[in-house]
Amino acid sequence: MSQPASEMSDGVPLIFELGQKGRANRYFEDAKPLETYLPPSVLREELPLPENSELDVVRHYTRLSQRTFGIDVGFYPLGSCTMKYNPRVNDAIAARREFAELHPYTPDELAQGALQVMYELERSLSSLFGMAAFSLNPSAGAHAELAALLIAKKYFKDRGETHRDKVIVPDTAHGTNPASAAMCGFHVISLPSDSRGRVSVEEIRKVLGPDTAVCMMTNPNTLGLFEEQIAQIAAEVHAAGGLMYYDGANANAIMGYTRPGDMGFDLMHLNTHKTFTIPHGGGGAGHGPLGVAAYLVDYLPTPVVVARDGEFALEFDRPKSIGPMRSFWSNFAHAVRALAYLYANGEAGLKRVSQLAVLNANYLRVKVAEFLETPYPETCRHEFVASAQRLKKEHGVRALDLAKALLDRGYMAPTIYFPLIVPESLMIEPTETESKETLDDFAAALHGIVETAKTNPQELFDAPTATVVGRVDETRAARQPDLRWRA
């Protein structure tokens, strides 16, 4: 059942409610009827598109754009999402005609520059993260996880070890890890963290066995803590015949300091939209290069960019490959952005990126610890987790209420209720691109909210009130989703 329009859109009419019949633009007035081009079987009887003037359309979408919140508007400390500033120069380079107007069917010999971009990005990622080779094929982190698990499956099949059907995932893992494993038909074993928020060698030994396929970890983990025993953990998994997968979501913490390949990982992905540059957060196109150790290179998705006698080419004929993960050459413009970012920073610059990301997170962590619990009060990496558990017990104010009140003060809320092992958690990742002043202002705003929780909790239960849309009914949205507009 559809809701009244005003309720759905909070005052902004929908594009469908604007306009009048016959008001659409006239650009295609002289075009031949569709029947000229399309067989009758694919023609619709009715196509209820809105008919708006061009001016109305421009105004409508400009108004909507003014109502959105993004990194270009304000601080966006969304833990594990690495919402850093994306330098405009990378977009400008990707938008150059030579890249933007290149047709995907252009023959290799006429697309040497584009292939060189892909080749150099692949080589650079391999060296930066200690892998033998990368595929630029997957479009996002979870997409790369799926590709990696398909590779693991094929690898074990080739070795006659199809009985390996268990994927081990720590209880702090990103939800995509168990989801990807389940998608591939693996059984997921959830591994409890120890009292220091880490995976321990003792715990992993308990679940390893002849049925172990893959252990998926991120390092630093989602508590922002470095897994110091990672080398021993990898050795244990390898001794059991399993593979190690590195979820690159938190790679912003380690560049130039350590490499997943050196930690013992066999497969990994990097979210270049997080760790490098590429506007994200709106569910837009991502970029999730997948790296593998030498003995898995033949399994990478096709095509793979190769260099032969000074010429670059796309190689499709790779018998062991799991095949393409998506159409064409993935989100190629993102590869351009990523390489531009990589070359602008260089190795020393990327190390500095990680250094400042960790410094900013710790600066903010110490400030926040003055007024909120931080269950793992040690030096963190690129993010940290605070908890509103005490506020909930004493004043009934939850992490959700703090998050909503932050929106009223012009900030995007941190990630909340994740990782699951911390009750009423707020997971905060400031990134390296924020200034000390921004961090100070944010800490002061959050402190003010915590004080309000003690004196006037109702104000927080009502929040947000200064935003275009007030407190949304998340429960009704989940129980009775209304996903499309109908007249």
Next chain:
Amino acid sequence: MAVPEDLLYSKEHEWVRLDGDSATIGITDYAQNALGDIVYVELPRVGAKIEQFGNVGVIESVKAVSDLFTPMSGEVVAINDGLENDPAAVNREPYGAGWLLKLHLSKPDERNNLLAPAEYDKIAAE
């Protein structure tokens, strides 16, 4: 937080109501409160044979998706179909209309691995 005296509990916050070789299973008041508004419950099919402390389903709330574990082994003889349209029953009446499944127990002695109300109360209060 309600912890009825006539039930047994697991560390994973499930409750069991024993009736001879049968058991009714649900999640505790503490669990529903910690999860928040529940929006979807996925239960095993009737006839499935499940093992104590095994993962048998999923509970999705506005906050998170959580695994459902069975506190005892047996064959599923009934599931609460009403939760498909009204998952909120788990929040309203976790020990009543919000029950999840009924088992024919294969190992009734497993009750010795479960917690008495006072013991569970202590764990949940931490």
